[in-house]
Amino acid sequence: MDRPTDDDAALMLAWVAGDAASFPLLYSRQKDRLYRFILRSVRQREMAEEIFQETWSRAIAARERYQPGARFSTWLLQIAHNLIVDAFRRQRPESTGETYEAAVASHPGDESNQPEHALSDFQQRRRLQQAIDDLPGDQRVAFLLRMENELTIDQIGEVTGVGRETAKSRLRYAMNRIRELMTP
Amino acid sequence: MSDQQPPFDDEERELARLYGKLPRATPSPALDEAVLRQAREAVPATQAPASSPKGRPRRGLRWAGALAVAASLVLAANLAWQQRQLPASKAQLESPKDKAETAPAASKAASSEPVEKKTAPPGQAGDLSKAERYVAALPPPAAPPAAAQGRNASTALRAVKTPPPSPEADQALPELAGAAPAQQPSQSLAASATAADAMEKVAAPAHAAAPAPPPPPPPAEIGSPPSSPGAAPPELVESAAPSIDQRPALEGIAVVAAKPGDAGPERRVAAIRQMLRDGHEASARKAYADLRRDFPGFVVPRDLAPLAK
Numbered sequence: 001m002d003r004p005t006d007d008d009a010a011l012m013l014a015w016v017a018g019d020a021a022s023f024p025l026l027y028s029r030q031k032d033r034l035y036r037f038i039l040r041s042v043r044q045r046e047m048a049e050e051i052f053q054e055t056w057s058r059a060i061a062a063r064e065r066y067q068p069g070a071r072f073s074t075w076l077l078q079i080a081h082n083l084i085v086d087a088f089r090r091q092r093p094e095s096t097g098e099t100y101e102a103a104v105a106s107h108p109g110d111e112s113n114q115p116e117h118a119l120s121d122f123q124q125r126r127r128l129q130q131a132i133d134d135l136p137g138d139q140r141v142a143f144l145l146r147m148e149n150e151l152t153i154d155q156i157g158e159v160t161g162v163g164r165e166t167a168k169s170r171l172r173y174a175m176n177r178i179r180e181l182m183t184p
Numbered sequence: 185m186s187d188q189q190p191p192f193d194d195e196e197r198e199l200a201r202l203y204g205k206l207p208r209a210t211p212s213p214a215l216d217e218a219v220l221r222q223a224r225e226a227v228p229a230t231q232a233p234a235s236s237p238k239g240r241p242r243r244g245l246r247w248a249g250a251l252a253v254a255a256s257l258v259l260a261a262n263l264a265w266q267q268r269q270l271p272a273s274k275a276q277l278e279s280p281k282d283k284a285e286t287a288p289a290a291s292k293a294a295s296s297e298p299v300e301k302k303t304a305p306p307g308q309a310g311d312l313s314k315a316e317r318y319v320a321a322l323p324p325p326a327a328p329p330a331a332a333q334g335r336n337a338s339t340a341l342r343a344v345k346t347p348p349p350s351p352e353a354d355q356a357l358p359e360l361a362g363a364a365p366a367q368q369p370s371q372s373l374a375a376s377a378t379a380a381d382a383m384e385k386v387a388a389p390a391h392a393a394a395p396a397p398p399p400p401p402p403p404a405e406i407g408s409p410p411s412s413p414g415a416a417p418p419e420l421v422e423s424a425a426p427s428i429d430q431r432p433a434l435e436g437i438a439v440v441a442a443k444p445g446d447a448g449p450e451r452r453v454a455a456i457r458q459m460l461r462d463g464h465e466a467s468a469r470k471a472y473a474d475l476r477r478d479f480p481g482f483v484v485p486r487d488l489a490p491l492a493k
Contacts, residue, residue, distance in 0.1 A: 056222065
């Protein structure tokens, strides 16, 4: 998977400057991580697609205000996080594990070739999936930003709009909760 | 992916490995296309500021175009204004009253004063300036509108300053070309008297050759030759019928010579001579006194000097 680097900021600036070919490359480097972060945050495919598209729409609309000092992925995740929070605030009933299970079931995972390992991995993934779904929203977001997008504590705080200690605390609670749920 | 990420500690690394085995959902192709299309639609809006170096000149060209249009309008209005003034001057010149009064004399004036200026060869620009000063030295006999007078005077001066050399005119008045150097020593009225004498030399044959004042010729006093072939010497006819190039100069001079409601001094001199020829000396003396009164600066020809006694 492509890692967002400062090259993404350069691509964004090039696109803003008129290089139309920079955007498809930038999009291809960012879309998968962003989409999974959104999907695992809201756990509804339809809402995830809506937020995903809206995130890019806002990034396109706010291209002139983009500051190259910040990582592009952080900026993009910040937009997405704000939309996720808005979606939570609309009090749409969170999907049960069944909805998300159905969503992820359509995407094949990296199955091991060995049947015993496949069963074990399937069970572990199911537990992990359940553990993530059971996390409180803030902790889930922090965990996803760390696992999916590999952000640091500072970057998590930047994306979620909280201080470093708050971000660190959320992530620590999320990790402990996941470990507890993963333990048979 | 987690293998390439150093920031994970041991506990995180195990979770990251397990997390990496979760199904990797990706956006649908339709979603990809929607986002990319939106980006493409935004590209022109993005390229507009990027191409501002091109856009600014366009805006500047727009301003320059507007300025050019405004300048053209001002120029056109100025030309139209001048076009309106020229016909007014012509109408003033060709008014029926002037035609009736100045028909003989106007042709004479047109054939004397303008010719005086036109007949000087190109090399005698100084003579032309003398003649110009002579014309300018003539006091205004009547009180025409000051603006019109100034306008006409400027027109006349302009016309005099740029007379096209005319071979016919050179042939018509060789005396003036010879007399012109006599004017150079002095620029006083005495010197202009010499010029007036020279004018009289030129004008006299016209009167002598004209047996009777012909009926007022149509606007032709300036622009067309007399209808009677024997009315004037051929050279004067040629002078009175200027070419297109000569016409502006004649018009300019005529404006100075013929004032509205005014019998010019030359015409009065001609009338006085006619009176003397007819034997009306008393009338001639009275007309002479009127001439001196109306034109105190006019240099009276020597043949009329006895009337002053």
